[in-house]
Amino acid sequence: MSEMDVQFVEPHLLDLYRELRTVTVPPEKLQTGPVVPEILETWQSGIPMLYCHPPQIDVESFFEVLEEISRILKQYHPDRSEDVNRILAALPAEAEARSKSVAEVLRRDGEWLSNFVSEKDLPEEMVGFMISLTLRPFLRHFSAQLRESLDLESWRKRFCPVCGGHANFSRLSREIGARTLYCSLCETEWPFARIGCAFCNESDQKQFRFFTVDEAQRYRVYVCETCKGYIKTIDEGKTPIDEKIELFWEDVKTVHLDLLAMQEGYENKIAEIPAYGDEVKN
Numbered sequence: 001m002s003e004m005d006v007q008f009v010e011p012h013l014l015d016l017y018r019e020l021r022t023v024t025v026p027p028e029k030l031q032t033g034p035v036v037p038e039i040l041e042t043w044q045s046g047i048p049m050l051y052c053h054p055p056q057i058d059v060e061s062f063f064e065v066l067e068e069i070s071r072i073l074k075q076y077h078p079d080r081s082e083d084v085n086r087i088l089a090a091l092p093a094e095a096e097a098r099s100k101s102v103a104e105v106l107r108r109d110g111e112w113l114s115n116f117v118s119e120k121d122l123p124e125e126m127v128g129f130m131i132s133l134t135l136r137p138f139l140r141h142f143s144a145q146l147r148e149s150l151d152l153e154s155w156r157k158r159f160c161p162v163c164g165g166h167a168n169f170s171r172l173s174r175e176i177g178a179r180t181l182y183c184s185l186c187e188t189e190w191p192f193a194r195i196g197c198a199f200c201n202e203s204d205q206k207q208f209r210f211f212t213v214d215e216a217q218r219y220r221v222y223v224c225e226t227c228k229g230y231i232k233t234i235d236e237g238k239t240p241i242d243e244k245i246e247l248f249w250e251d252v253k254t255v256h257l258d259l260l261a262m263q264e265g266y267e268n269k270i271a272e273i274p275a276y277g278d279e280v281k282n
């Protein structure tokens with residue numbers, strides 16, 4: 001990372017994400033069955049792998065990761081310690097309920113989340129944040145285990161082929177005309193149409209524009225007037241040819257662009273989970 005990149009972001013935030021990223025789980029804590037042709041067929045019909053081929057997560061490992069994430073959050077945000085502690089205290093203690101809650105969380109069932117939050121009067125955004133940070137190390141393994149079996153070139157949908165989430169970053173490759181979307185939850189990147197909204201069905205070019213900030217022409221923020229969504233994008237053509245671009249860090253380093261987009265009235269769609277659910281409703 002160059003110094004120029006760092007000046008945009010509070011060092012504190014980068015340190016927080018660096019530390020969060022050290023929280024890992026052994027791959028065997030997530031079990032995935034073989035990807036048989038029937039599963040691939042279902043996946044090709046547009047069902048993300050998390051739904052047509054759900055993995056088994058070791059329940060106690062899930063809670064261990066959650067504790068570790070909570071410790072880090074409290075260290076960086078002491079002002080939110082009380083909220084984090086209340087959330088931890090509200091988690092089920094009994095084995096069957098613990099196992100059920102992990103299964104619901106893994107399915108990213110919005111109903112389970114809203115019941116949990118309202119019954120115990122918890123801060124919803126903090127619960128969602130803690131859960132998605134906890135799921136990340138597991139879903140990273142899930143994506144890595146599946147990647148070889150999936151023909152991502154054939155997917156080309158607005159939601160993640162592995163976990164069904166929204167993309168929160170995209171990449172314009174050096175190759176003319178190629179764009180990929182990136183899901184930060186499971187770290188999957190997949191090809192998508194160069195033109196068209198990554199959140200709604202809009203493909204009318206007049207509805208899109210992008211802005212850049214002068215200091216960093218390498219980033220574009222595409223906004224859609226139809227759904228008011230925005231997506232941060234890296235233009236590889238504006239980066240040194242030998243630079244290894246990791247979208248995870250590009251996303252963290254560009255929080256200033258999220259703030260700008262939100263100030264302009266655009267929404268961070270990543271908060272609406274899961275994207276795949278919207279598709280089913282539409």
Ligand SMILES: [Zn+2]
Nearest residue numbers: 160163183186
């Ligand atoms: Zn994903």
Ligand SMILES: [Zn+2]
Nearest residue numbers: 197200224227
């Ligand atoms: Zn849109």
